[in-house]
Amino acid sequence: MAVLNYVESERKVEEAIYNKKLLSGEGWLYTIEPGEVLRIVDVEGNQAADTLFYDADHPSDHYSAINTILRQRNIYLSTGSVLIAESGKELVKIIADTCGRHDTIGGACSAQSNTVRYSHDTLPMHNCRDTFMLQMAKFDKRTTKRDLAPNVNFFMNVPVTPAGGLRFDDGVSAPGYYVEMQAINATTVLISNCPQLNNPCNAYNPTPIQLIIWDK
Amino acid sequence: MNNTVSSIITKTIPAGGKWSARIQRGKEITFTALEAGANVSLLLYNADDTAERYNMPDTLKAQYTAFLTKGNVLMTDHGRVLASLVEDTVGWHDTISGYSTRKMIDEKYGKTTYQEHRNEWYRSGEENLMVELFRNGLTTCDLSPVINLFSKVYCDEEGNMNFVEGHSKKGESVTLRTEMDVLLVLSNTPNPLDTRNTYLSTPIEVKIKGAEPVLENDICLKHRDENRRAFENTWEYVMLTKGGIQ
Ligand SMILES: [Zn+2]
Numbered sequence A: 001m002a003v004l005n006y007v008e009s010e011r012k013v014e015e016a017i018y019n020k021k022l023l024s025g026e027g028w029l030y031t032i033e034p035g036e037v038l039r040i041v042d043v044e045g046n047q048a049a050d051t052l053f054y055d056a057d058h059p060s061d062h063y064s065a066i067n068t069i070l071r072q073r074n075i076y077l078s079t080g081s082v083l084i085a086e087s088g089k090e091l092v093k094i095i096a097d098t099c100g101r102h103d104t105i106g107g108a109c110s111a112q113s114n115t116v117r118y119s120h121d122t123l124p125m126h127n128c129r130d131t132f133m134l135q136m137a138k139f140d141k142r143t144t145k146r147d148l149a150p151n152v153n154f155f156m157n158v159p160v161t162p163a164g165g166l167r168f169d170d171g172v173s174a175p176g177y178y179v180e181m182q183a184i185n186a187t188t189v190l191i192s193n194c195p196q197l198n199n200p201c202n203a204y205n206p207t208p209i210q211l212i213i214w215d216k
Numbered sequence B: 001m002n003n004t005v006s007s008i009i010t011k012t013i014p015a016g017g018k019w020s021a022r023i024q025r026g027k028e029i030t031f032t033a034l035e036a037g038a039n040v041s042l043l044l045y046n047a048d049d050t051a052e053r054y055n056m057p058d059t060l061k062a063q064y065t066a067f068l069t070k071g072n073v074l075m076t077d078h079g080r081v082l083a084s085l086v087e088d089t090v091g092w093h094d095t096i097s098g099y100s101t102r103k104m105i106d107e108k109y110g111k112t113t114y115q116e117h118r119n120e121w122y123r124s125g126e127e128n129l130m131v132e133l134f135r136n137g138l139t140t141c142d143l144s145p146v147i148n149l150f151s152k153v154y155c156d157e158e159g160n161m162n163f164v165e166g167h168s169k170k171g172e173s174v175t176l177r178t179e180m181d182v183l184l185v186l187s188n189t190p191n192p193l194d195t196r197n198t199y200l201s202t203p204i205e206v207k208i209k210g211a212e213p214v215l216e217n218d219i220c221l222k223h224r225d226e227n228r229r230a231f232e233n234t235w236e237y238v239m240l241t242k243g244g245i246q
Helices: A065-072 A111-117 A128-139 B056-062 B102-109 B114-120 B125-135 B225-242
Strands: A018-022 A027-032 A037-042 A049-055 A082-084 A090-097 A152-154 A177-183 A187-193 A209-214 B009-013 B018-023 B027-033 B040-046 B073-075 B081-088 B147-149 B153-155 B161-163 B173-178 B182-187 B204-210
Touching: A027 A037, A027 A128, A027 A209, A037 A049, A037 A090, A049 A090, A049 A128, A065 A082, A090 A187, A111 A128, A111 B056, A111 B225, A128 A187, A187 A209, B009 B018, B018 B125, B027 B081, B040 B081, B040 B125, B056 B073, B056 B225, B073 B225, B081 B225, B125 B182
Parallel strands: none
Antiparallel strands: A018 A209, A027 A187, A037 A177, A037 A209, A049 A152, A049 A187, A082 A090, A090 A177, B009 B204, B018 B182, B027 B173, B027 B204, B040 B147, B040 B182, B073 B081, B081 B173, B153 B161
């Protein structure tokens, strides 16, 4: 069962090959090779790291939220979850997690969905899907908006009830909590560190995340 | 033959069948299960710009629900309404379980081939959808979460997904009203979480006719403020691209 599955990592930050602070509202696109480990740290707590994954060798094969939850028959991601692409190819596996539960049903915020969820005048506000699109536009001329799929929201809490309710709650995360994943196949990771100011997913206060990579 | 709003088109989608069509704004599409235990996996795109499509997360979070029923609308990734769920005798339609794959069907129900079984071989949602997407100029990168009409899957407190057997009965129906010109793609294949170990797929009737105009007291329009704003976005789009709202 992939929920509230706390596992701490043995890895030492001093031994990392890459270490970057990503401010809220910023994007990050990076390819991790098989065996490499990526840690995402919720530096100040209650932040949402909206993340997409692509088969680095075939970027048209994107992360599939549905295939991933279907395979584990559980909608929350935690230690042990294998994140898979639309084709079924295994991309990364979560190997440590001090938060315990991550969302992949809630999707990324966008200018257009903000107008629906909050009010028409939120259209100009910065949002995750704009960040995704800017990164993709710079990344590979072959990718288009059609390559954007439902993503993972690390550290985000979207409880679903047996009666079918769904809502965005204050996070189950806290300062310093992290999630760590190991690449099974070469995987391009696309992150938007969410700038959302309208809901409690990041406590109305978007904050930085830290991205740390170890080689195998 | 004439083209008045009373014109009705009826299709029967057999067990394992697939279908796709471009359907104009302002139509009612009624799906009727001809046997118990139906499941129809459905994708929807803006017919004029297929890069705009049904977005499961946006649809669910705007309506604070993890399933679909009467009063809900199906939203695009551009904050617009593709179609509204205007009638429903079933009460719960799944949109978090996705479509069945070839691997899944072979492993669960036993391998079948056309060579051996002719048209009785077991079709998968994956292949049905891929063929219809490709036929309409789309590719596998356009695959996205589907709506599984007639199926109920709920999550317990720990997030485990549970398929409810016997959820939909023979004769039950659900009606979608198109709010923009759409490309509809469907596969009449088992839900991936179906707990029965025989390949059960039941024929579906699809009936399409002209819809009444959306009135101020429309159940989908007034379901939530979020729905109204999505309709307003849609109407603006129709004004800009079609020159007005009929
Ligand atoms: Zn966001």
